Amino acid sequence: MADISFFSGERIPLELHKVRIVQKLDLVPIERRLEAISEAGNNTFLLQNKDIFLDMLTDSGVNAMSDKQLAAMMICDDSYAGSATFTRLTEKLTEIFGMDYFLPAHQGRACENILAMSLVKTGNIIPMNYHFTTTKAHITRMGGRVEELLIDEGIKTTSVHPFKGNFDLAKLKALIERVGAENIPFIRLESGTNLIGGQPFSLENAKAVCAMAHEHGILTVLDASLLQDNLYFIKTRESACKDMSVRQITRELADQMDIIYFSARKLGFARGGGICIRSKKLCDSMRELVPMFEGFLTYGGMSVREIEAMTVGLEETMDMDIISQGPQFIQYMCEQLIKNGVPVVTPPGGLGCHLNASEFIPQVPQNQYPAGALAAAVYLAGGIRGMERGTLSEQREEDGTEHMSSVELLRLALPRRVFTLSQVKYAIDRITWLYQYRNMIGGLKFVEEPSSLRFFFGRLEPIGDWQTELVHQFRKDFGTSL
Numbered sequence: 279m280a281d282i283s284f285f286s287g288e289r290i291p292l293e294l295h296k297v298r299i300v301q302k303l304d305l306v307p308i309e310r311r312l313e314a315i316s317e318a319g320n321n322t323f324l325l326q327n328k329d330i331f332l333d334m335l336t337d338s339g340v341n342a343m344s345d346k347q348l349a350a351m352m353i354c355d356d357s358y359a360g361s362a363t364f365t366r367l368t369e370k371l372t373e374i375f376g377m378d379y380f381l382p383a384h385q386g387r388a389c390e391n392i393l394a395m396s397l398v399k400t401g402n403i404i405p406m407n408y409h410f411t412t413t414k415a416h417i418t419r420m421g422g423r424v425e426e427l428l429i430d431e432g433i434k435t436t437s438v439h440p441f442k443g444n445f446d447l448a449k450l451k452a453l454i455e456r457v458g459a460e461n462i463p464f465i466r467l468e469s470g471t472n473l474i475g476g477q478p479f480s481l482e483n484a485k486a487v488c489a490m491a492h493e494h495g496i497l498t499v500l501d502a503s504l505l506q507d508n509l510y511f512i513k514t515r516e517s518a519c520k521d522m523s524v525r526q527i528t529r530e531l532a533d534q535m536d537i538i539y540f541s542a543r544k545l546g547f548a549r550g551g552g553i554c555i556r557s558k559k560l561c562d563s564m565r566e567l568v569p570m571f572e573g574f575l576t577y578g579g580m581s582v583r584e585i586e587a588m589t590v591g592l593e594e595t596m597d598m599d600i601i602s603q604g605p606q607f608i609q610y611m612c613e614q615l616i617k618n619g620v621p622v623v624t625p626p627g628g629l630g631c632h633l634n635a636s637e638f639i640p641q642v643p644q645n646q647y648p649a650g651a652l653a654a655a656v657y658l659a660g661g662i663r664g665m666e667r668g669t670l671s672e673q674r675e676e677d678g679t680e681h682m683s684s685v686e687l688l689r690l691a692l693p694r695r696v697f698t699l700s701q702v703k704y705a706i707d708r709i710t711w712l713y714q715y716r717n718m719i720g721g722l723k724f725v726e727e728p729s730s731l732r733f734f735f736g737r738l739e740p741i742g743d744w745q746t747e748l749v750h751q752f753r754k755d756f757g758t759s760l
C-alpha cells in the first residue's frame with residue numbers, strides 16, 4: 279500500500295487511479311427533492327436515479343470498473359459450453375483460492391440457494407458470525423436455523439475492537455457440544471460482515487473457527503462477497519499479517535475452507551457469482567443444480583463479458599493499492615463526521631459509513647422507523663440516497679407486532695472508486711448541517727405495507743410536517759444553493 283503523507287499534516291485518502299469515463303450527475307433543488315421523496319413513499323428504494331445526486335444505497339454491482347476490465351470484456355469467448363472465458367475465470371480462482379472446482383451462478387444469493395438445497399436439512403443448525411438477509415432466507419426455507427455467534431463487541435455500535443466480525447469461540451464450542459456436530463452441516467464465516475457495518479474477522483479467529491469445525495468433521499464455508507475489505511483490515515490491523523502480501527493472506531484464509539462462495543457484484547468489481555469447492559465429491563453433489571436454476575456449467579447465468587471483467591477484477595483484488603481505496607474513504611468520512619459530533623458506527627468498516635439513527639434522532643421511537651426517517655432526511659438535505667438498516671427492514675411478528683431491530687442504522691455505501699473526495703466532503707457537510715437540526719426530524723408511518731420485504735416496496739409518509747419545515751430551514755441557511 280502506498281504511504282503518502284501531506285506537507286499540511288492533513289490525513290487525506292489519495293486515489294491511486296484516475297477517472298477516464300464519467301457519468302453526469304444532477305443535483306435537483308430541495309423543493310424537487312421533497313416532491314421526489316414523497317412520490318417514492320419515503321422509501322429510498324423507490325427513488326428514481328434522475329432525482330439522486332450521490333447514490334449511496336449499495337455497493338452491489340455498482341463499483342467502478344478498471345480500464346483493464348473494460349478491455350477484457352471485448353475479448354470474451356461467447357460460447358454456451360467450453361468457453362475460453364470461463365476457463366480463464368476458473369484458472370484465476372484456482373490460482374487465488376487453491377481450490378480445483380468451481381460452479382458459476384448469477385449472483386451471491388443464487389450460490390446460497392445451491393448451498394442450502396444441497397447441504398441443509400430440516401432441523402439443521404448453521405452457525406455463523408452474523409446472518410445476511412438472503413443467506414438466512416435460503417437456510418430457513420430448507421428447514422434449517424441460523425445461530426449467530428458473533429463476539430459481544432460486534433453489535434456495539436461504538437467500539438475500538440479491530441475485528442468486530444470475529445466468532446465467539448466459546449459460544450461455538452458450546453453450541454457444537456449442545457446440538458451435536460451431526461446436526462451442523464457447515465459453519466459459515468462471513469467476511470466484511472455486512473449487517474453489522476462491514477466489520478471484519480481476523481485471520482487468527484477464522485483459523486481457530488475452522489480448526490474447531492474440522493476437529494468435529496464439520497464443513498467450513500466462507501462467504502467471500504466482502505472479502506476485499508476484510509483482506510485490507512487483516513493486513514492493516516492484524517500485526518501477525520502486516521508483512522504478508524494480500525495474496526498470501528487470501529491463500530492462508532482459503533486453505534482453511536472447504537467451500538468459498540461470493541457475490542461478484544461486490545468481490546471482483548463485476549456482476550455474477552460462484553462457488554469454489556475443494557473436493558470433487560462435494561462439487562458433484564451440487565453440480566446439477568447449476569443447469570437447473572442458473573445456466574450451463576460454463577456460464578451459470580452470467581454474461582461472458584462480466585466473467586472476463588470478474589477474472590481481471592479478482593486479480594486486481596490482490597493489489598493493496600486497489601482494495602485500500604474503499605476502506606480509506608470510509609474511514610475519512612467516519613472520522614470527519616465524528617469530529618462534527620455525528621454518531622456513526624465505529625471503528626469504520628468496509629462497504630460504507632453507517633449513521634447511528636438511534637443516537638442521531640433519539641426522539642423518534644422505533645415504531646416510527648428512525649433509520650427510515652433519517653434516510654428521508656439525508657436525501658432531503660443533500661440528494662444523497664442511503665439504505666435503512668433497522669426496524670423497517672425487519673418483518674412483523676406473526677401476531678402483527680413490530681419486531682424491533684437491535685440497531686437502527688442508515689448505511690451510506692461507498693461503491694468502490696465511484697465517488698471523489700469532494701463528493702464525500704459534500705455528504706459530510708450536508709449530514710453535519712442536518713445534525714444541527716436533528717430535533718426537527720420526526721418519524722414515518724406506513725401507508726402501504728406489504729406483508730414481506732416491506733423495505734423494498736412499502737410506502738410511508740411523515741408524521742407531521744417536519745419535512746416541509748426542514749426544507750424552509752435549508753432555504754434560510756443555504757439561500758439559493760442547490
Ligand SMILES: Cc1ncc(COP(=O)(O)O)c(C=O)c1O
Nearest residue numbers: 385386387410472501503541543
Ligand atoms: C455478505 C453477503 N452475502 C451475500 C450477498 C448476496 O449477494 P447478491 O446480492 O449478489 O445476491 C450479499 C449482498 O449484498 C452480501 O453482502
